[in-house]
Amino acid sequence: MTQVHCTRAQTAVLQLLRQQREPISAQALYTLIKQQQRIGLATVYRALDALKRMGRVQHRVTLTGETLYNAVEQDRHYMTCLDCGQSFPLNTCPLKGLASSLQHSSSFTIYYHTLEFFGLCEPCSVQGG
Amino acid sequence: MTQVHCTRAQTAVLQLLRQQREPISAQALYTLIKQQQRIGLATVYRALDALKRMGRVQHRVTLTGETLYNAVEQDRHYMTCLDCGQSFPLNTCPLKGLASSLQHSSSFTIYYHTLEFFGLCEPCSVQGG
């Protein structure tokens, strides 16, 4: 039940994720991996889910409802405009350091977190969103 | 185009959201409102989207893919177990105060944010997730 080693699919997924500069969707990942090896879309989803549970991959859901994944090493967060839908990356995580103190205050083991700001980007704000 | 006053549906949605202690899904909201007035599911979604764009309502997406909404007055955040899927509310927002400083450092107008920690709750952690 509990998995010790990564499966072939998980290895491929994790390796590709680490090469990405930005979070990527399961479908896009599927397209990329297919260029290298035979793989099914369901397997990509399964691998992502497993890696997520291991704490190696983190996820966030966009306004359009697709889930994006990235390796935990790249802890990325965004500001997303509710009008145009664009996401702008933060250059640093405002929670740096805070998560560890939270860790101590509860029995919960934290693997990763998602943080996203929503509002209006300047152009949309000017137009009058 | 830009909306000044709330529509009937938006008013009903916002009022009900303010009565909830926890974030609620669009469908559940729909069920609640239907008890009071004739309304369509699509209208609920439209109202939620509009309120979100106005910064009056905030949202988060659960692990199962449904979107939960709450009034911005109740700024709620959670720790979610990747194994059993349960969410545990934080009693305070670790970002309190930080968001405003971020506000100043960019031209982005922040309405709200989502913050969620993922990992393992104690029971799942013990079993060996």
Place this chain on the structure above:
DNA sequence: CTTAGGAATGATAATCATTATCATAACGGG
């Protein structure tokens, strides 16, 4: 080396929350 049991995989059908569509109803100004 061969084989049996369990896990992983691929293809595809099914699910389900959300959106798009479209005809109708409500609204606001002239």
Place this chain on the structure above:
DNA sequence: CCCGTTATGATAATGATTATCATTCCTAAG
């Protein structure tokens, strides 16, 4: 009161994700 616009309800369509199931791959025992 009438016209153009916006909101609404009902329902069909969409699309990402999940379930299903037969097959393939591994691993470890014999």
